[in-house]
Amino acid sequence: MDSPVRLGQLAFGVAFATIAVAWLLPGTRIDAAWLAVISLLAVGAAIVVAAVVTIVRKAL
Known part of the structure; x- marks a missing residue:
């Protein structure tokens, strides 16, 4: 699960x-x-977190 x-x-x-x-x-x-909105916000947050983790891993 390394990829955003x-x-x-x-x-x-x-x-x-x-x-x-x-x-x-x-x-x-x-x-x-509301459930759909909350779920899609969670998807967006997961993508952002994964992107940040990937960038930090490449920087190290």
């Missing part, structure tokens, strides 16, 4: 799996739109 792209793909998959589970579970109080 691979980490982003994993986070994106987890985000959509979370949305799918929320849709399937009865009685969930989490609005799917």
Whole structure:
């Protein structure tokens, strides 16, 4: 998982799996739109963190 792209793909998959589970579970109080926004923000954060880690590793 050294590549920011691979980490982003994993986070994106987890985000959509979370949305799918929320849709399937009865009685969930989490609005799917907010869940999608939060999940996509998490994807963006994961890509940024992975990019910073990659840059720091190359600098060392």
